[in-house]
Ligand SMILES: *[C@@H]1O[C@H](CO)[C@@H](O)[C@H](O)[C@H]1NC(C)=O
Ligand SMILES: *[C@@H]1O[C@H](CO)[C@@H](O)[C@H](O)[C@H]1NC(C)=O
């Protein structure tokens with residue numbers, strides 16, 4: 001009797017195996033199924049025995065072959081907030097409650113990364129009135145399911161630290177599915193940041209750093225004047241940044257080469273609407289802002305006179321050397337041409353046409369080399385053009401080398 005029952009059960013399961021073969025393995029799903037996941041997100045592991053009623057089976061879940069199941073009667077395991085340590089290879093097993101059938105699932109690997117900070121890029125970063133600007137928010141490593149939110153920096157004049165408050169851009173309460181956002185007719189200098197979110201419960205990325213779009217155009221409601229009126233300065237001279245326009249209160253801001261923004265009080269002194277700097281100024285983009293207005297921006301380069309002096313001490317012999325080198329090569333080429341011409345004229349006409357491609361080739365090589373010198377010398381390439389032009393007016397190929405440097 002017992003034998004017969006056992007045999008019948010064995011035959012039954014053998015039949016299933018034969019009939020369905022490998023396709024009857026259990027299935028493990030992870031929801032949501034995007035990858036990688038980030039620390040703090042939550043997922044559910046769902047085991048599907050792929051036969052009969054869910055309640056006919058007991059389930060167990062494992063990570064890297066270590067069981068972590070707490071309730072065998074549930075086919076679903078909800079994780080708590082994930083940590084990087086939850087990365088691994090997951091599998092589930094379904095055991096039939098009555099029949100001796102065990103189904104192992106596929107293995108699913110899960111990667112948990114640290115909470116991402118998106119990177120915002122603005123293009124173009126300098127605008128003229130009426131230009132459109134594209135903001136792009138990218139989350140690394142790439143992963144699915146994000147919605148993107150866009151914020152504009154609003155100067156907070158009540159804050160002594162010159163902070164910004166951030167205002168969600170119009171239509172942004174539900175975010176955008178695209179990772180880019182177009183600002184139509186961007187006119188004034190402004191800062192932006194972004195963030196992404198996904199899932200239920202909602203998981204938020206960090207905020208991106210603030211990126212500025214600078215206006216090069218004139219805005220009568222807010223303007224910046226640099227005094228002395230130029231964009232190249234020495235760190236030893238004092239510099240005034242003057243704000244004018246429709247506001248009683250102005251702040252002067254500077255973004256350094258890394259995009260780090262500091263107000264005048266950190267590198268100068270604000271007197272009325274003017275920021276005066278002594279020797280603390282450094283290269284960067286400067287602009288004025290009030291609660292409602294922002295000015296054109298100026299990209300000011302500040303040279304250290306000692307560095308400038310030492311580099312010019314080094315530069316003078318270099319320039320002299322290069323100029324004399326170029327002159328020597330030109331003279332040599334001229335001499336070679338003259339020499340070859342006189343040599344060629346003594347040969348027959350047919351022999352000369354055979355030889356000319358080789359001669360051209362040699363001269364072209366010389367030009368390439370000269371072109372290289374010219375690109376090093378910048379301004380001095382004009383000198384080369386003048387020499388090349390007067391000595392060899394029939395040889396047009398010399399001029400394009402120079403014209404690419406717009407002398
Ligand atoms: C599965 O079993 C449960 C509990 O025995 C029952 O309530 C449910 O209707 C069954 N579902 C199906 C699809 O048979
Ligand atoms: C396991 O899950 C079942 C179904 O959700 C539930 O009825 C039962 O109380 C749980 N058992 C334990 C020990 O949590």
Ligand SMILES: *[C@@H]1O[C@H](CO)[C@@H](O)[C@H](O)[C@H]1NC(C)=O
Pocket residue numbers: 058071072073095096097098
């Ligand atoms: C199924 O799980 C329950 C609860 O853990 C347990 O009492 C029972 O023995 C299990 N049945 C089988 C066939 O593993």
Ligand SMILES: *[C@@H]1O[C@H](CO)[C@@H](O)[C@H](O)[C@H]1NC(C)=O
Pocket residue numbers: 125285299300301
């Ligand atoms: C400012 O000018 C410098 C030197 O020309 C340049 O390297 C830098 O990229 C400019 N900065 C911006 C924000 O355009």
